[in-house]
Amino acid sequence: QQQVKQSPQSLIVQKGGISIINCAYENTAFDYFPWYQQFPGKGPALLIAIRPDVSEKKEGRFTISFNKSAKQFSLHIMDSQPGDSATYFCAASRRGGNQFYFGTGTSLTVIP
Amino acid sequence: EAQVTQNPRYLITVTGKKLTVTCSQNMNHEYMSWYRQDPGLGLRQIYYSMNVEVTDKGDVPEGYKVSRKEKRNFPLILESPSPNQTSLYFCASSYYRGDQPQHFGDGTRLSIL
Numbered sequence: 001q002q003q004v005k006q007s008p009q010s011l012i013v014q015k016g017g018i019s020i021i022n023c024a025y026e027n028t029a030f031d032y033f034p035w036y037q038q039f040p041g042k043g044p045a046l047l048i049a050i051r052p053d054v055s056e057k058k059e060g061r062f063t064i065s066f067n068k069s070a071k072q073f074s075l076h077i078m079d080s081q082p083g084d085s086a087t088y089f090c091a092a093s094r095r096g097g098n099q100f101y102f103g104t105g106t107s108l109t110v111i112p
Numbered sequence: 113e114a115q116v117t118q119n120p121r122y123l124i125t126v127t128g129k130k131l132t133v134t135c136s137q138n139m140n141h142e143y144m145s146w147y148r149q150d151p152g153l154g155l156r157q158i159y160y161s162m163n164v165e166v167t168d169k170g171d172v173p174e175g176y177k178v179s180r181k182e183k184r185n186f187p188l189i190l191e192s193p194s195p196n197q198t199s200l201y202f203c204a205s206s207y208y209r210g211d212q213p214q215h216f217g218d219g220t221r222l223s224i225l
Contacts, residue, residue, distance in 0.1 A: 006154070032211035043116070043202050043216030044155070089154060098162055098210040099170060100145065104154040 003027060004092050006103025013110050019077040021106045023090035026071065030092040035064065035075045036102075038087045047088070048075070051095075080110045114139045118203050118217035125193060126225050133188045133220050135203030141215070142208040144186040145170070146178065148199040149219075155202065160210065161186055193224045 005024045013019045023033075034049035050057045050064040050073065057064045063076040077084055090103040116137045125131055137144065145160040147170075157170030161180040175197055177189040186205075190197060200221050204214040 002154075009152075034213070041218065043204070043218050045216065046213045049213070093211045095211060096209060098143065098145075098160050098168065100157050100160075100210045100214070101171070102147075102155040104152060 002104065003101035004090055004103045006090050006106060008106060009104070010107040011109070013080045013108065015080065015082060015110055015112050017080050017110075019080045019084070019108055019110070020074055021088055021090070021108070022072065022074045023092075023103050024070075024072045025092050025101075027092070027094075028071070029094045030101075031095045032093045032097075033064070033066065033073050034091050035062075036089045036091060038089065038105075044089060077108075080108075082110045082112055084108060085110050114215065116203055116205055116215050116217040118201075118220045120220060121218065122221050124223045124225065127194055128192050131190050131193060131222075133190075133201060133203075133222070135186045135188065135217060136184050137186075137203075137205040137215070138184065139205060139207075139215065140183065141205035142183070143210060143212070143214075144180065144203065144205045145210065145214070146176070146186070146188045147202045147204065148172065148197075149202060150199050158188070158201075162209065190222075193222075195224050198222060198224045 036044035038044040061078045066073045146158040147155040159178040161167040206212040206214045
């Protein structure tokens with residue numbers, strides 16, 4: 001069964017708009033939640049990550065919002081640019097853990 | 113340049129013919145892991161290694177073997193490949209455990225006929 005559920009599967013956003021991708025998990029032992037960005041022909045690359053001691057983390061145009069009680073976290077891309085067009089994966093693992101669980105991915109297209 | 117290198121990048125082979133995908137990292141990382149990526153399923157962890165001679169199963173280990181005889185190398189072995197192992201494979205490494213930033217290779221696309 002999928003440990004981390006991700007939606008939507010695909011997303012089309014106008015340049016300058018906000019892209020929002022959502023993830024949900026069930027295992028309350030998870031406490032590391034990264035987002036990875038993948039371009040065609042390349043491996044995933046870490047974009048931003050959060051631990052549940054904070055509800056939000058921002059790095060440039062990218063923000064993770066975390067809702068511990070709802071067991072949900074989301075990625076917000078502000079002022080989306082065509083160069084942001086990629087596949088985005090959320091993931092989760094336990095603190096100190098070695099098993100890693102990815103969501104199913106969201107293909108983002110930002111149109112000029 | 114810090115990198116994770118996988119070889120080959122592409123391989124077409126036949127059912128039952130043993131194959132090895134190599135993975136090497138130059139960052140002195142202790143943790144290494146293998147994933148497969150399939151449409152609609154995202155990335156799923158096959159095996160991981162916490163250090164030399166220490167490996168463990170991930171979510172989908174059936175049909176795969178790994179070894180970690182040197183810190184920098186973590187080969188993935190398919191002893192008797194089957195068509196359901198046709199996939200895009202990624203190797204990754206991180207400093208010393210899984211809940212840290214992982215550096216990924218550029219992938220190996222395997223087709224098993």
